[in-house]
Amino acid sequence: MKKALVVGINNYPGGARLMGCVNDATKVAELLNSNEDGSPNFDVMLCTDVKTKTELRSLILDVFKMDDEVSLFYFSGHGCITDAGGYIVTPDFAKYDEGIAMDDVLKMVSLSPARHKIVILDCCHSGAMGTPAMTQYGRIPGERGDRTGFQQKYGGCARSRRIWSVYEFVAGSAQRRGCRYCGRCNSRQHL
Structure with missing residues (x-):
């Protein structure tokens, strides 16, 4: 079986609101759902405007917990980088608690029994994924x-x-x- 978790978050508080992430996630979900000939492709779970990092972490763990042929995670939303590394930002962010660390995503995925694991990040600082070493001021x-x-x-x-x-x-x-x-x-x- 091929499973995909597709997440798009527009609703961030204050001036951090985004405009196209839910639309991007919806389009990616449609693309992954079926092959060109109409036959089923991925079993897609589309989640828009996830509210908390706890909810998002649970969703990520769920998609990678089984020994599927392929497990895929797509995220469209805010990303940031700090002295501690890169983060997928969730709407419940706070100073020193930005969301889910990209290193944590890598750990969750690497522990998965799935045969093939794919992570696609459509966010700022997605290049920090897989590069845990940081220097002063969070710059790679x-x-x-x-x-x-x-x-x-x-x-x-x-x-x-x-x-x-x-x-x-x-x-x-x-x-x-x-x-x-x-x-x-x-x-x-x-x-």
Whole structure:
């Protein structure tokens, strides 16, 4: 069986309200629901305007708890980055409690018995997924163009490292052969 959790959140408090996330999630859910010939594809659970991080965490755990052939999580909403790492922001956010840590999402997914695990984040700072190491002020080394510092610390340019992390997470394992983005690091395979 193929299961998908598709989440779109527009209703954030105050001036943080978004306009297109629920629409994006609805379109993705429609796309995943059936194949081009009309045959069933994913068993999709569409959740719009989830209110709390507890509710979202429970939904994520539910989609990845079974030994399905494929488990997929799609999120469209706010994302942020702090000194502690990247976060999927939920409407009940507060200072020092922004939502669900992207590292926690990775942990939940990595513990899943599902054969194939897919995470798609359509939010700001989604590149922090798979890159847990942070520096002062929550910036990922190399994020602001400091490729040299990133290469020395992590063995890859900022773009290739983020893409490699997603590729490695989804595909399991691959060989690193050299980067086509910066020409100096050792990550050639990119999505």
